[in-house]
Amino acid sequence: MTSPTVLISGLGSIGLRHTRNLKACGIQKIIGYDPNKERRLSFETTMGLESCDDFEKGLEKKPDLVVIASPNLFHVQQSIAAADHGCNLLIEKPLGTNQDSVPRLIQTIEEKNIFAHVGSNWKFHPAFTKMKQLICDGKIGVVFSSRVHGGYWLPDWHPWEDYRTTYSARKDLGGGIEFDAHELDAITWLLGPVNSIKSMTTNTQILEIDTNDLAIACLKHDNGTLTTIQMDYLYPVYRRKYEIAGTKGILEWDFNSGLTLINKDGETKHFPEEKIDDLNEMYVAQTQHVLEGIKGLTPPVTSVKDASQILDLQIKISRT
Incomplete structure (x- = not known):
């Protein structure tokens, strides 16, 4: 694979962290998506990168990797949309807020044979x-x-x-x-x-x-x-x-x-x-792992199935 194209969904603090770390790892083609115009303009200005105002428009750019850094509510549906396009995934934690569409996401990942890692930066500390x-x-x-x-x-x-x-x-x-x-x-x-x-x-x-x-x-x-x-x-x-x-x-x-x-x-x-003095080191290590993963060189440390089990616990806790 040549240098991958990456779509970042969500340009809040974690989305920007992923962007900076991808750039530090040598990734040059990064597109940002956020419905908030101010965030998009800030992304373009500070990062010197392209942004778009629609998630589907971003997927039309045929990214090799989609980073789901949007609010929790959108994680699963955006992940499914990206997986349908055959995109590899880095999904920020939590996987979602309910299990309604998780089986479909898992099925699509398996059918498309894509790499999908759920954010778990402390496992890289x-x-x-x-x-x-x-x-x-x-x-x-x-x-x-x-x-x-x-x-x-x-x-x-x-x-x-x-x-x-x-x-x-x-x-x-x-x-x-x-x-x-x-x-x-x-x-x-x-x-x-x-x-x-x-x-x-x-x-x-x-x-x-x-x-x-x-x-x-x-x-x-x-x-x-x-x-x-x-x-x-x-x-x-x-x-x-x-x-x-x-x-x-x-x-x-x-x-x-x-x-x-x-x-x-x-x-x-x-x-x-x-x-470690700089906690960003664990995020960089995770980014490097994901970049290796989309080349087929390593499995995800936290798979969607793993994250689904954690989501079960989170849902049970939320109901008490």
């Missing part, structure tokens, strides 16, 4: 790949429990825009912390599929939004491990923490302090090499 390696190698023994927390203060997430207008704050765009958080995807990748879930959600009214801003869930994995997860838009400081306990030791990862292994004897091993 060196601390997460190290945790998975240590767990698989039995370094902490038989894993029996984990505790996970992902939280941040929503108004600080994109300080350049009114958080109340973003998709996260709006039910009509498929927002809500249960759909926004990465933690369900990451912990099932680390510890395996989930067969039972109990959860509670709430809109605390602390923020002026109509979506859930706090969710707490207890998961039972197929291997019997129990996980508790807190996801929220409310923490006054950015918080992302994992604690995974096994019969031989404990893995602790904190966004600020990095990865630590504590064994039964209390001995502690730090992994400073697994801490």
